[in-house]
Amino acid sequence: MISFELAEPKTLNEAIALLDAEDPEVRPISGGTALMLMMKSGVFRPSRLVSLQKVEADYSRIERGSNGSLRIGAMASLSQVEHSDEVRRVAPVIEKTMRHLSNVRVRNVARLGGNLAHGDPHMDLPPVLSSLGAKAIVAGPSGQREILIEALFSGYYETVLKRDELITFVEVPPQAGWSSSYIKCTTRSADDWPALGIACSLRIEGGSIGDVRLMISAATEKLTRLVSTEKVLRGQKVNEATFERAGESAMAEAEVIGDSRGSASYKSELVRVYVRRALRQAGLGETQP
Amino acid sequence: MTIHKPMPAGQVGRSLPRLESREKVTGRADYVHNIRLPGMLIAKVARSTVAHGRIVSIDTSAARQVEGVFAVYTGEDIRKIIPEPYYGPAFHDQPILALGKVRHVGEPVAVALARDAHAAEQAAQLVEVVYEELPAVFDEVEAMDSKAIVHDVLKPAGTFPDLKHLHGKKNTNIALDFHLRRGDVDKAFAGAAHLFEHEFHTQQVMHTPLEPMVSLAEPTRDGLTIHTSSQSPSFVRIEIARLLGWPENRVQVKVPYLGGGFGAKLYIKLEALVAALALLTRRPVKWSLTMEEQFYTISKHATTFRIKSAVDAAGKITGRSCAVYWNGGAYADIGPRVTQKSGFTAPGPYDIENVAIESYSLYTNRPPAGALRGFGIPQLVWAYESHTDLIARELNIDPVEFRRMNILREGRPQATGTAMKDAAIDLVLEKLAERMNWSAPFDRGGGTVRRGRGVGIGFKASISPTTSVAFVNIYADGSCALYMSTVDMGQGSDTAMAQIVAEVLQVQAESVRVIHPDTDVTPYDMATLGSRSTFHMGNAVKLAAEDAKQKLEAMARSVGVPEGSNLETREIFKKKYGMQAGNVMGVGSYIPGYKSPDSVSGMSDNITPFWMIGGTGVEIEVDTETGHVKLTKLVNAADMGRPLNPRIVETQLSGAAIMQLGFTMFENMEFDAGQVTNASFADYKIPGIHDIPPAIENHIVLAEQGGGPFGAKGVGESATFGVSPAIANAIHDAVGVRLTDLPLTAESVLRAIRLKAGNPIGD
Numbered sequence A: 001m002i003s004f005e006l007a008e009p010k011t012l013n014e015a016i017a018l019l020d021a022e023d024p025e026v027r028p029i030s031g032g033t034a035l036m037l038m039m040k041s042g043v044f045r046p047s048r049l050v051s052l053q054k055v056e057a058d059y060s061r062i063e064r065g066s067n068g069s070l071r072i073g074a075m076a077s078l079s080q081v082e083h084s085d086e087v088r089r090v091a092p093v094i095e096k097t098m099r100h101l102s103n104v105r106v107r108n109v110a111r112l113g114g115n116l117a118h119g120d121p122h123m124d125l126p127p128v129l130s131s132l133g134a135k136a137i138v139a140g141p142s143g144q145r146e147i148l149i150e151a152l153f154s155g156y157y158e159t160v161l162k163r164d165e166l167i168t169f170v171e172v173p174p175q176a177g178w179s180s181s182y183i184k185c186t187t188r189s190a191d192d193w194p195a196l197g198i199a200c201s202l203r204i205e206g207g208s209i210g211d212v213r214l215m216i217s218a219a220t221e222k223l224t225r226l227v228s229t230e231k232v233l234r235g236q237k238v239n240e241a242t243f244e245r246a247g248e249s250a251m252a253e254a255e256v257i258g259d260s261r262g263s264a265s266y267k268s269e270l271v272r273v274y275v276r277r278a279l280r281q282a283g284l285g286e287t288q289p
Numbered sequence B: 001m002t003i004h005k006p007m008p009a010g011q012v013g014r015s016l017p018r019l020e021s022r023e024k025v026t027g028r029a030d031y032v033h034n035i036r037l038p039g040m041l042i043a044k045v046a047r048s049t050v051a052h053g054r055i056v057s058i059d060t061s062a063a064r065q066v067e068g069v070f071a072v073y074t075g076e077d078i079r080k081i082i083p084e085p086y087y088g089p090a091f092h093d094q095p096i097l098a099l100g101k102v103r104h105v106g107e108p109v110a111v112a113l114a115r116d117a118h119a120a121e122q123a124a125q126l127v128e129v130v131y132e133e134l135p136a137v138f139d140e141v142e143a144m145d146s147k148a149i150v151h152d153v154l155k156p157a158g159t160f161p162d163l164k165h166l167h168g169k170k171n172t173n174i175a176l177d178f179h180l181r182r183g184d185v186d187k188a189f190a191g192a193a194h195l196f197e198h199e200f201h202t203q204q205v206m207h208t209p210l211e212p213m214v215s216l217a218e219p220t221r222d223g224l225t226i227h228t229s230s231q232s233p234s235f236v237r238i239e240i241a242r243l244l245g246w247p248e249n250r251v252q253v254k255v256p257y258l259g260g261g262f263g264a265k266l267y268i269k270l271e272a273l274v275a276a277l278a279l280l281t282r283r284p285v286k287w288s289l290t291m292e293e294q295f296y297t298i299s300k301h302a303t304t305f306r307i308k309s310a311v312d313a314a315g316k317i318t319g320r321s322c323a324v325y326w327n328g329g330a331y332a333d334i335g336p337r338v339t340q341k342s343g344f345t346a347p348g349p350y351d352i353e354n355v356a357i358e359s360y361s362l363y364t365n366r367p368p369a370g371a372l373r374g375f376g377i378p379q380l381v382w383a384y385e386s387h388t389d390l391i392a393r394e395l396n397i398d399p400v401e402f403r404r405m406n407i408l409r410e411g412r413p414q415a416t417g418t419a420m421k422d423a424a425i426d427l428v429l430e431k432l433a434e435r436m437n438w439s440a441p442f443d444r445g446g447g448t449v450r451r452g453r454g455v456g457i458g459f460k461a462s463i464s465p466t467t468s469v470a471f472v473n474i475y476a477d478g479s480c481a482l483y484m485s486t487v488d489m490g491q492g493s494d495t496a497m498a499q500i501v502a503e504v505l506q507v508q509a510e511s512v513r514v515i516h517p518d519t520d521v522t523p524y525d526m527a528t529l530g531s532r533s534t535f536h537m538g539n540a541v542k543l544a545a546e547d548a549k550q551k552l553e554a555m556a557r558s559v560g561v562p563e564g565s566n567l568e569t570r571e572i573f574k575k576k577y578g579m580q581a582g583n584v585m586g587v588g589s590y591i592p593g594y595k596s597p598d599s600v601s602g603m604s605d606n607i608t609p610f611w612m613i614g615g616t617g618v619e620i621e622v623d624t625e626t627g628h629v630k631l632t633k634l635v636n637a638a639d640m641g642r643p644l645n646p647r648i649v650e651t652q653l654s655g656a657a658i659m660q661l662g663f664t665m666f667e668n669m670e671f672d673a674g675q676v677t678n679a680s681f682a683d684y685k686i687p688g689i690h691d692i693p694p695a696i697e698n699h700i701v702l703a704e705q706g707g708g709p710f711g712a713k714g715v716g717e718s719a720t721f722g723v724s725p726a727i728a729n730a731i732h733d734a735v736g737v738r739l740t741d742l743p744l745t746a747e748s749v750l751r752a753i754r755l756k757a758g759n760p761i762g763d
């Protein structure tokens, strides 16, 4: 009989104490939608799982700050995030993303923290949250630290989190004056993992791009900010020619990898098209009040 | 939406909701997965990691050490129970556990048994096998003359007389070759105004029944009871009895509901191993596959199809040659039948004087392929309807018009020489044209979204000759039950058959109890496959009900009830037996006429008792920047004779079309050295709700099948036929490129568009 320990701590500190910085067989579990698949396929055999279910109440709240920022508990389910008025008011792009994120059964169970911590480059929320400039609040034995979502990932299924650290909150800064979009591309069934995700946020000032955050996911090894393309965009007029140039630039910049969803060269073509389309959507969309 | 007049009792032709629907949605329906027996052991197998290799050694010592493991067995242990442990419907080529050699990645090599599934699984993983790898062959065309030989000797089962000549053949991967020659195709080619030649490919895909295969064997005092998720309980009993050298009556096979089958659960699959294990251990043994393991168990043939046509100046097809190569994988399963039976119709539903067909069933080192919803027909229609469309375009003839000019009409001989009868191919084509508004101008879109439309039609011969037997038992209170071995795997056969009984006995279909397959109780049926049940079992059920009715009438006469009296059935029984007692048992047995194709010419004037006809039309949008194809409209039309239950027919049509949509657009088993690299639902995608086109229409053409029960025939596969070519034809229509390989991925569409524009995408 193969067994493992399932710990159900009541407080965050207890949870952190039950984790082990050195032991890869000890892991936190929130919704379990990703972890159970790994266990089923034999990729991961735990000695101990630290369930976050019972510490959840404190860390699943969603609050809007007086300045228009957003604070989402990492243990909030994706459905909670999807249906939150606060979230919709600050960043409607999140709600739109949710509708096509997997299916309602997964969204009811999966948690925000799990979606980020898993490190899977195909997840939808990392590009969206990072394009909004969001950061993760992380707690460990020696206290708290903040990590920008765009800096959370260090490789394919790898994050900068230590084994005994937990994501506790996600903070989204005020979005006033910004307009955001996210488009993903699936190449097999509509509910497949994306072959490509492009998220962008534009701050438009007098018909020009004042500032921009442009993220690519799924087609690359990890979530990546398209820094050179952002330079191409800053200060430019919001028009088709600008979007076109950005598409070309992104195609050259992104290091895409081929897999069963498409060859690298095909995905490069998609990058060009989808960057243009995502920029068009954000550029022509309404900015946040 | 049926246009057929109702039958007198109003039972046949009624859109009765499925009898078991309440049981299913409330979670009360029985499935083999739910069965737990005292002392039951769980089996998990260790599978081959190489595509082709000699087994040098198998070390099970570490596996045996796992706590809780009851036993670990290899092929040699199976031999203690079954000396010749090879099974299969067409060839006895598949070992219960590998012996001497493995022929595909994933082949079962050893089995671990434990009360606990996790312990069994861990033990199976600890089985150490050393292989001496052999050269492997994966491609069906290469297998024709490859040095790598999958089976040293061919071992036809003898079940099918026309395979006997292959017995003992060596040094070949050709499990069966079917040839047909009619007229003089070379002469037609020589004299043609136009010649067209194309090659098409289909990929290997899987049935993905949502209930994975599962079997449980239980030793009884002097026999075995097998609970199994099978489409063919009678075949399982016969084959297990053959393997064990027992009479049939010592093996009982029981089948509750199935969570889908689609041809995956045919003949024997897991049953032979659980039977052997139950006898080795004297314990109940259950073996449940995971979804992942199903990819290594059975699949749909990948194919290569070379097709060539001669067309005269007037646009009439005068000659056609077809060479079809079926990638059967490592074990024949029913592949040779697919090769031959679908080979009959390879030139398509067209009136062509001169025809030559070659159809080859090939062994390769891939997981085995068998029958999947359409029995090979969708692979053929894919090629001949793409080819037909290409010809029409090339000749500047409207594709529907070109089909009209060449279509096989009632009474005309089909390729085998069998005259078409009750085959409303023309009605199906016309229904599509009408519903697609074909003659009206069509909005072709603009900018980066281009619109197109296409059609595809196909037909299929029934798998013959096969037998069905049914009992209808009238109880002393006048209620009745139907005993049959047709398996309701979701297609609604319980409901349709109850409607037949009800029509004959003039009762409500809801009141007919359907007894599920149990070979101790229910009579023989060849199998639930190839859309044969409605026609074959339907006839047997109708005969059984009529027999019961006549016997009841005779009983009434014998107790002096006057002719035409409306005395209740229970009163007749009372008069006969003095109390509520007795039975009236009606028996029906049905086998249609059939003539085997001539061994040289491939011809026969009676190749099938009925034809299945289906067609599909689609409207699509192509994103010219990404290659994405979006279906905006899907129209299916079919001839199933008189629909027994129009609502069920409609769901069969839409279900079949959507399943084929997955095989057309993205489903694909990907391989690396014989290993399936996407063997899970995370990476092998089937259509979900968002892939369903916004507009789907399903049409039943007004037809009647002679010899069918109340004029009905099968329909489970008909809407798979036309889907793939209709979409490829629509893509051609929209953006002027032709794809010849399935699946039609966005990437392949974009590559073709860019190639045509002189701006190709690099590798």
Ligand SMILES: Cc1cc2nc3c(=O)[nH]c(=O)nc-3n(C[C@H](O)[C@H](O)[C@H](O)COP(=O)(O)OP(=O)(O)OC[C@H]3O[C@@H](n4cnc5c(N)ncnc54)[C@H](O)[C@@H]3O)c2cc1C
Residues within 6 Å of the ligand: A027, A028, A029, A030, A031, A032, A033, A034, A035, A036, A052, A074, A075, A100, A101, A102, A103, A106, A109, A110, A111, A112, A113, A114, A115, A116, A117, A118, A122, A123, A124, A125, A161, A165, A166, A167, A168, A191, A192, A193, A194
């Ligand atoms: C069928 C299916 C389809 C899917 N499709 C999509 C899709 O289209 N788009 C998409 O974005 N996602 C998709 N997902 C993924 C889903 O969103 C993730 O599985 C989910 O977000 C993970 O959350 P969880 O709470 O279940 O994580 P878990 O499985 O509990 O954990 C995942 C990982 O995160 C760690 N972890 C969990 N919580 C924390 C925490 N608070 N701090 C630190 N580490 C933590 C765990 O140790 C584990 O390593 C799909 C999943 C399934 C099963």
